[in-house]
Amino acid sequence: MTDITAGADRQPDNPYEMALAQFDAVAGRLGLDDGLCQVLRACKRELTVRFPVKMDDGSICVLTGYRVHHNEARGPVKGGLRFNAAVCLDEVRALAMWMTWKCAVANLPYGGAKGGVEVDPRTLSEGELERLSRRYATEIASLIGPERDIPAPDMGTDARVMAWIMDTYSMQHGHSVPGVVTGKPVSIGGSSGRLEATGRGVLFIVQEACRHLAMPLEGATVAVQGFGNVGGVAGRLLCQAGARVLAVSDSRCGVYNAKALDVDAIWDFKRAGGSLTDFPNGDHITNEELLALPVDILIPAALEGQIHDGNAATVRARLLVEGANGPVTPKADLILSDGGVFVVPDIVSNAGGVIVSYFEWVQDLQSFFWEEAEVNQRLHRLMVRSFQEVLARAEREKVRLREAAYMLGVSRVAEAVRARGIFP
Secondary structure (H helix, E strand, O other), rough: OOOOOOOOOOOOOOOHHHHHHHHOOOOHHOOOHHHHHHHHHHHEEEEEEEEEEEOOOOOEEEEEEEEEEEEEOOOOOEEEEEOOOOOHHHHHHHHHHHHHHHHHOOOOOOEEEEEEEEOOOHHHHHHHHHHHHHHHHHHHOOOOOOEEEEEEEEEOOOOHHHHHHHHHHHHOOOOOOHOOOOOOHHHOOOOOOOOOOOHHHHHHHHHHHHHOOOOOOOOOOEEOOOOOOEEEEEEHHHHHOEEEEEEEEEEOOOOOOOOOOHHHHHHHHHOOOHHHHHHOEEEOHHHHHHHHHOOOOEEEEEOOOOOOOOOHHOOOEEEOOOOOOOOOOHHHHHHHHHHEEEEOOOHOOOOHHHHHHHHHHHHHHOOOOHHHHHHHHHHHHHHHHHHHHHHHHHHHOOOOOOHHHHHHHHHHHHHHHHHHHHOO
């Protein structure tokens, strides 16, 4: 039987240690006392489940899954579900913590959560994926709910998986509960614009950052690491805005064209199930080579820890906008800063997904839905507001954008913890 848990290697830097280091870097600046730091560093709730899934050949495979709640001081927790062979508890902890700060920077009434299953979904049939999704939903059903914890898609999951989870939860409760997840198909309570939201948010942040740097977006050169739902959408939208995408990559390799790639053709090729190793129009490069290209804008939209102290000095982009969660390690951050790279951190730049997930949740709760143009307009307003608030804090405090974003996000969560107090 195929090993459905085999896949990508672990990243060199522990993501949870990265998240804690980023928090610790600003806790002192904010003057947080030791007790409050302990509260904010700790994940409130962690669930590890091991559950059987029946495969198409009749065999049984036992998989490991996680759901972690970091902090719920500002409201119910929110965070995606990741199906990936490299998922581990520390990764899920880090992603949950980053979600807390991300929601706070965007000023959404949420805390942070994350979930995942150690599995390579590419090895599964549709039936196996559905059985896995429904069983995992049952295992974490004691934690999730529209007023408690609202999952969403992430790497390896999509609207189809969210539909199965929503249906499973609804069957257990005897009535439809569309607000239990976001990122669903529009036909069962999903929001228009949700699929493209994270990539569209990256576009809005690139536009704002270019204005700040007085760097024209028209004609600017771009490299995108990770041509999935985030990087692929961002790349296509950037082309429509007049930029030239020279390189993109997936988990196997990259494609480069010194003049410009036909991003729409690559998108269609990938959607049809193709791998960039087989894409004919362009030179094949590695992910490491993509990160070092002399482009104006670099968008790492793959996994965490991709830019580290071993390769950060090779980055030649002027602007780096994080499409993935945690793609730049703390040590790499310092190297990039010393090299004059303007970095927009993930908790600002890839917040489009959770923002439109919030819109979807609100629409589900009130059973009143908005047109896509209104969704995109509201998304633009919140993304621009977040960027400008973080930029203003960075200039006021004379710190990098990441430190300013953390100061803003952590201070808002700390304020909520203080206001609520410690029960009993």
